[in-house]
Amino acid sequence: MSERPTGQELTEAILEFLAGEILPTLTDRRLRFRMLVAMNALGIVHRELAALPAEDDSDLRELARRIRAGDVPPGTLPRVKSGVEARLLIASPQFLESYR
Amino acid sequence: MRDAFQTALSGLLGREVEISEPVLLAGGASKEAWAVDADGRRLLVRRAAATVMHHHTLSLAQEFAVLEAAYEAGVTVPKPYGYLADVAGREAFVMERLEGETIGRRIVRKDELAGARERLPVQLAEELAKIHAIPAERLPFLPEARLERMVEELDEVGEPHPAIELGLWWLRENPPPRRPAVVNHGDFRIGNVVVGPAGLVGVLDWEFVHLDEPVRDLAFSLVRAWRFGVPEKRLGGIGDAEPFVERYNELTGRDVRPEELDYWELAGNVAWAIGTLTQAQRHLSGRDRSVELATLGRLSAEVEYEICNLLEQVTA
Numbered sequence: 001m002s003e004r005p006t007g008q009e010l011t012e013a014i015l016e017f018l019a020g021e022i023l024p025t026l027t028d029r030r031l032r033f034r035m036l037v038a039m040n041a042l043g044i045v046h047r048e049l050a051a052l053p054a055e056d057d058s059d060l061r062e063l064a065r066r067i068r069a070g071d072v073p074p075g076t077l078p079r080v081k082s083g084v085e086a087r088l089l090i091a092s093p094q095f096l097e098s099y100r
Numbered sequence: 101m102r103d104a105f106q107t108a109l110s111g112l113l114g115r116e117v118e119i120s121e122p123v124l125l126a127g128g129a130s131k132e133a134w135a136v137d138a139d140g141r142r143l144l145v146r147r148a149a150a151t152v153m154h155h156h157t158l159s160l161a162q163e164f165a166v167l168e169a170a171y172e173a174g175v176t177v178p179k180p181y182g183y184l185a186d187v188a189g190r191e192a193f194v195m196e197r198l199e200g201e202t203i204g205r206r207i208v209r210k211d212e213l214a215g216a217r218e219r220l221p222v223q224l225a226e227e228l229a230k231i232h233a234i235p236a237e238r239l240p241f242l243p244e245a246r247l248e249r250m251v252e253e254l255d256e257v258g259e260p261h262p263a264i265e266l267g268l269w270w271l272r273e274n275p276p277p278r279r280p281a282v283v284n285h286g287d288f289r290i291g292n293v294v295v296g297p298a299g300l301v302g303v304l305d306w307e308f309v310h311l312d313e314p315v316r317d318l319a320f321s322l323v324r325a326w327r328f329g330v331p332e333k334r335l336g337g338i339g340d341a342e343p344f345v346e347r348y349n350e351l352t353g354r355d356v357r358p359e360e361l362d363y364w365e366l367a368g369n370v371a372w373a374i375g376t377l378t379q380a381q382r383h384l385s386g387r388d389r390s391v392e393l394a395t396l397g398r399l400s401a402e403v404e405y406e407i408c409n410l411l412e413q414v415t416a
Contacts, residue, residue, distance in 0.1 A: 003398070004259055004377075004380060004384065004397050005380060005383070005384060005394045005397050005398070009384065009394065010394060010395070010398075013383065013389070013390070013391040013394040013395075014391055016389055016391070017390075017391040057260060060260040060262065061260040063260070063262045064260035064261060064262045064265050065260075067262055067265035067266050067269055068265050068268075068269070070269065072266070072269060076266065077266065077408060077411055077412065077415070080262045080263050080266055080408060081263070081405070081408040081412075083262065083263075084263050084401055084404045084405045084408055085405065087401040087404075088401045088402065088405055091398040091399070091401045091402070092398070092399065092401060092402050095402045095405070096405070098329075098331055099331075099405075099409070
């Protein structure tokens with residue numbers, strides 16, 4: 001588990017927000033019903049993510065530890081950058097576009 | 101709540117005042133901001149929130165002392181009215197509520213603010229020169245920033261982030277010549293200033309004030325995350341860095357070099373990358389459950405990408 005909040009933790013945060021701040025404001029009965037259905041669907045995603053095996057981040061921890069110790073061989077920066085790029089493709093693909 | 105404000109503000113202003121219904125403004129998890137008018141005077145009340153404060157920020161009493169010092173030093177800030185030990189059970193302070201735009205996205209885009217954007221680089225430099233001239237001995241409680249504090253904060257998060265480590269490593273290996281520490285605003289950037297059609301209306305958010313190198317403050321406003329979708333304008337999405345730095349140098353005689361600016365811009369990005377992670381921790385630890393704070397944890401990847409980019413430039 002290297003990326004926090006994990007997908008599971010994010011769905012949990014969204015569920016809390018919807019239940020605590022949005023649902024109480026919905027007065028339209030149809031919208032309220034559909035919101036409950038949507039929250040139920042998000043609950044399914046949440047439990048499905050919880051059932052996945054935890055990601056192994058030992059390589060990443062080792063890399064971070066080495067850099068901290070000052071062990072930075074040539075090629076470290078491109079390696080680190082491509083790792084960040086892979087995370088951005090999930091977290092914020094439009095941000096990558098702003099560099100092109 | 102209205103009665104508590106009525107009593108507190110009457111005491112502060114020294115007479116019975118007529119107040120408007122206090123309105124809780126958005127933003128700020130550790131401190132509340134209330135808009136209230138007393139006898140037609142526009143006030144803003146900063147009040148402690150229910151949750152525990154971030155341990156690297158100033159207390160409300162300290163923040164008020166800083167605001168007073170800045171006001172006396174001629175910095176363009178909201179007029180400070182006074183500190184209140186008890187507003188409905190929590191401490192608070194009162195200042196003027198300025199009129200203008202604070203939302204970064206609007207400041208960099210709005211047509212009506214095109215003239216303001218032309219004036220802002222020079223105006224921001226003038227404010228910073230005044231802030232850096234505030235006598236530090238007047239604020240003896242100010243902490244001194246160190247690179248190691250960033251490392252400690254990262255270790256408290258406990259996640260592996262090689263890009264941040266790489267940034268910290270480069271900063272440790274390549275320090276510019278040290279300059280004497282001055283009073284730093286600590287969060288000086290678009291988003292923390294009030295802007296009107298004629299430009300700068302006031303400098304806000306004084307809770308991160310500390311002692312540090314002057315260039316740190318200067319370069320923080322260049323961090324890409326504060327360009328609000330206009331990345332080609334290095335100074336907060338509103339303009340170029342050169343007129344800003346030239347005016348600052350002219351006023352302070354400090355002769356800040358471009359390579360120092362590059363160093364501290366990288367340092368600002370490293371600080372903000374760690375900042376996004378510590379903000380997400382507030383949510384993950386259960387202290388402040390919030391979908392906004394949670395999402396910030398993933399925005400770390402944006403700042404880390406910029407760190408890699410800046411490292412490519414400085415090592416090229």
